[in-house]
Amino acid sequence: MGKPFFGRPTADHDSAASASRAGSRRNFFKVASAAAAGSLLPMGASAAAANGGKPDVVVVGGGFAGVTAARELAHAGARVLLLEARNRLGGRTFYTHFGDKKVELGGTWVHWSQPHVWAEIMRYKLDLAETPGSANPQRVMWMSGGKVQEVPVEESLKLLIDANNRFHEGSEKVFARPYLPYLSDAGVKLDGLSIADRMKQLELPPLQRDLLGGLMATNCHNRTGEGAYTEMLRWWTLADRDLMRLFDACAHYKLKDGTSALIERMVADGGFQVRLSTAVSEVKQGANGVSITTESGERIDTRFVVMAVPVNTVNAIDFQPALLEGKQAMAREHHAGAGHKVYIKVKGELGSVMMLAPDSEPLNLIFTDHEGKDGGTLIGFGVPAAQGFDVHDPKSVEPFIRKFLPNVSVTEVLAYDWHLDPYSLGTWCTYKPRQFSRYMRDLRAREGRLFFAGADIASGWRGFIDGAIESGLQVAQSVAAVLRQNV
Incomplete structure (x- = not known):
């Protein structure tokens, strides 16, 4: 799902690529089998x-x-x-074990602005739990120009809210009623634009552009050139054109069990x-x-x-x-959805944090799932993995996490290769x-x-x-x- 390869690959390139794909598929089936052992079979x-x-x-x-x-x-x-x-x-969706915790390797979060799943939650009287790093982060950091940036949380959210408001301007003309199944004439005219195309139109300052870029790469789960601008306009309208409502709907509340x-x-x-x-x-x-x-x-x-x-x-x-x-x-x-979701166990003090990085980086959004003074668990989302980054290897993931949190070490990771799952x-x-x-x-x-x-x-x-x-x-x-x- 990355950028196209221009020119004819050499025989060596073909051989290396085939070996890489074969190794990835073997790793997928190994991880899938191990994870499935802890899943529930409601038969x-x-x-x-x-x-x-x-x-x-x-x-x-x-x-x-x-x-x-x-x-x-x-x-x-x-x-x-x-x-x-x-x-x-x-x-x-895939609810399974990660050490002594249960985690969702696929779809996870729900919200009362999502009427159909909310009706089911009420129907069966299911309880909810919260994800702290997306609900109430104590720190927000992001990568821009290869360096980690951090300002007070309220200031960073103001930057992100402003960028989103500008990015989605005119959404009411495209999606006056977001539950209509087909695009309006105004939407058809914009449907050729990628997320990256729209971001270029805004001419944001680099710090604000990269902050927005991390969120957008996560939303489309790929590089921003792969996702359609109209898709983000639709999300925005469904969340009442409000960034905090969108965060709530996408990554705050999950089913307790x-x-x-x-x-x-x-x-x-x-x-x-x-x-x-x-x-x-x-x-x-x-x-x-x-x-x-x-x-x-x-x-x-x-x-x-x-x-x-x-x-x-x-x-x-x-x-x-x-x-x-x-x-x-x-x-x-x-x-476009072809990236990865990974749970990352860390050792060292971990508060409620949120970290973002543009799609040039292997992980684009990371936030706290469980926290503690002696360690905790992060959830990370990233674009299709760049060469040299292995989402299944703690030693590969740790250097990236330590750019933001230099005093923690990564002890264990768990991910699932949905793009390799044949189903x-x-x-x-x-x-x-x-x-x-x-x-x-x-x-x-x-x-x-x-x-x-x-x-x-x-x-x-x-x-x-x-x-x-x-x-x-x-x-x-x-x-x-x-x-x-x-x-």
Whole structure:
């Protein structure tokens, strides 16, 4: 997802790149296996509720969109089978162990401004916890020109608020109503701009530019030239055009017992059948139904299918007939989200801190998750790793952290390579320039007996847990309406 390589690579370059990719994939599967050992597998209630016979609907994908759609359809009286390729539910959420703590390696934070996930939290009476470094940092530091800058917290926030207000100016013309699924005419005109393009237009002073750049690289989870300006305008509008509300919505409140607690409650409530470790290789439509073939060669027949898989992975499945070109093109290009999230255990006094760095650096936003006089845990987000930086190696991460906190040492790290996970091929969805205007209609379109859901194609909080639930609810309504027609 980085800058294109101009010119033909040499044989040595090809060999080295192949070896690096192979090593990265081996490391991914090693880390994934170790992390999954501590994950929760909410199978009991769903297995007990398994229905015999041909299902009315097969849901492919067990993230929040797929589980929401399955629950709603089961409540509507449909026989539902959910297939998940991984050995756990949750999709790009992943609640697991990090030493004596539980951590979220994927989607984490929720907020009452996100109506769909908040309704689920209230429905199941789930408790919240807070992340101190994003909620109330005692220190804010950022890197500019290779040097760490620090001013009083209120002053740094004023700089950041001013930069964000200028960056997002005119958002009300593009997103007067942020839950409309498609871009306005004003939005289409701006959709070719990257975040980096917009930042250049502002001509900010270097200190303020790099402060803003760290936040923007984190938001799109890539270098700012890869993320679309319209995506940031949409986030801004959803957060009432207020930076502190945006911080609250994106990185303040999380589920006290983890995202798996919500998934478990939804599955138990739904009463539909779940099958884990069941990857789909082919989906073939006929006049009277759909035939699904799994990677093990099993055939499953159903009346309708809800595809609730990330947009980046669609081309890994053989669809007959072929899907709309917009879906295929999006899967070829991928969205921008391709960076890393890492938990960093440190030894030494750690307060509530927030640190930012532009996308020329391997980590762009780091803040305190747990603090203490003898050590604590940081959460870090970074763009696709630069050569020589290994997010899985404490010795590689420590020099960067010590630029900000020279008196701490890094003792342990835990990350997950979502871009190497074949069932995600990326992190949260942030569109690249022109993808929103070019592909959204095709991405959301029903195709015969196939319906499509997912956080990646949500109208509102796209890329968030809320967006996944929103999409699952909407698609379930559409499928239920067709089932009532007895098609």
